[in-house]
Amino acid sequence: MILASSIRRLRLTDFRNFATLDLDLDGRPVCLAGPNGSGKTNILEAISLLAPGRGLRGAETTEPLRRSGDEMAASWAVYAEAVTAEADDISFASGLLEGGRRQTRMNGKPASRADLARHLPMIALLPEHDRLFAGPRADRLRFFDRLVAANDPAHGETLNAYEKLRSRRQKLLESGRTDPAWLDAIETDMAQHGVGLASGRLHALARLQAAIDAAADDVFPKADLALDGLTEAALAAGAGIQEAEDQLMTALAEGRDRDGAAGRTLTRGPHRSDLTARHRGKEQEAGLCSTGEQKALILRLVLAQADALSQRSGAMPLLLLDEACAHLDEKRREGLADAICGLGAQAWLTGVEAGLFAAFGNRGQVLAVENGSVQV
Known part of the structure; x- marks a missing residue:
């Protein structure tokens, strides 16, 4: 049985604007409508800070602090009560502590990355992803790794x-x-670690x-998706773990x-892999397709x-879809609504108008x- 994660109460304090x-909510999709700069994406960012990582904007811990003129708040906080696959009532909180450190808690106790990912999984889609396939390789890989x-x-x-090991090696x-x-x-x-990364990507790609x-x-x-990478190719061709590690x-x-001379790791490790996609119906590389x-x-x-x-x-994850309806015609907007409701997901969507x-x-x-x- 698939159970959908959903936020039933969301509270923000001194967060952005x-x-x-x-907010008191139910499990249905949440559609945030308003003009640019009103704070719609700020709400999605706040929710994303209840997941592992630095949120959908990748902000430093003090960046979300509310500012009013020359004054800045001393701390910020995000609190949510959620229904998840694990329990009907779990609380999550994230906020800025003294010393500029952020802490995320679950049911009042410090939460690990694994706890957060298991109890409140989420997937985010941002406007900059609209032309992901035409953009830099590193952006595609980062996006795919977040999905994995x-x-x-x-x-x-x-x-x-x-990445820590790669940085140490480069400094040496x-x-x-x-x-x-x-x-x-x-x-x-x-x-x-690199072979572990490549293996995880290949398994995730097959499921996707x-x-x-x-x-x-x-x-x-x-x-039609594929991974272009030295280690991924070796594993896909049947190489064993040890053989792939030796090759890397x-x-x-x-x-x-x-x-050392280049000042960056040019060696084709998993950090230089790429996610490629081809529009099946048009038999065309995705990066050459229109924005829509x-x-x-x-x-x-x-x-x-x-x-x-x-x-x-x-467990069905939360979907954070910022400006998801942009560049979509009416048929695809209807298709998106039907798909989200068909999945039973609580999606959080933003748009400039309620229509x-x-x-x-x-x-x-x-x-x-x-x-x-x-x-409301």
Whole structure:
């Protein structure tokens, strides 16, 4: 049985342009309508800070503090009461502590990344993702890794460990202190974490592609996805874990001089992999499609990921969809509403006018946002 995570109460204190906010909600999708700059995305960001990581804006801990003229609040806080697959009543809180440190709690106790990801999974889609397939490789990889981590919290920990090791190796190479034994040890650890990353991505990609292929509607186009990476290719070709680790260690060792001279890791490790997509119906690379078609492809991908995650874990994630209806015609807006309601997900959507959400009818909760206040 699939159970949907949903926020039933949301409270903000001194967060961005909200002095206070207290919303009582039900499990239906939440549609936030209002002019640009009214605070719609701020609400989505606040919710995202109840998940592992730095939120959908990647903000520093003091950035969300409310400012009024020359005055700045001393702290900010986000509090939510939610129904999840784990329990009917769980509280989540995140806020700024003394010393500029952020802490996130669940039922009043400090929460780990794994706890948050398991109890309140969420997937975010932002306007900058509209042309994700035409943009920089690093943005696509970051987006995909977040999707993988939503399904597998350990993936995020593996990625953090790999990046820390990569940074240590690069600093050593640039300093000239290239003790081979020291570098060998770092690169051995990098290879272990790197192969773990690649393996996790391949498994997630297979589940995601299966969910895309199984979608019955034709409102959003289907994409054929692939991962372009040295380690991913080795594993996909049948290489064992040890063989893939040895291959990556060899590549790193051979690239030491080049990476040190370049000031960045040019060696083709998992940090330089890419997510590629092809519009199946048009037989065209996704990056060459129109903005509207790319938006539709991304929406298909996000909806498929939500479905794949729920099938694996039994929990439907929250969907944070900022300006999701932009670049969509009426048919696709209707298709999006039907898809979200069909999944049973509590999606949080933003848009400049309430008419964008007409397709939800009484299946959604439309709230008016203006100047840091919300009207039901």
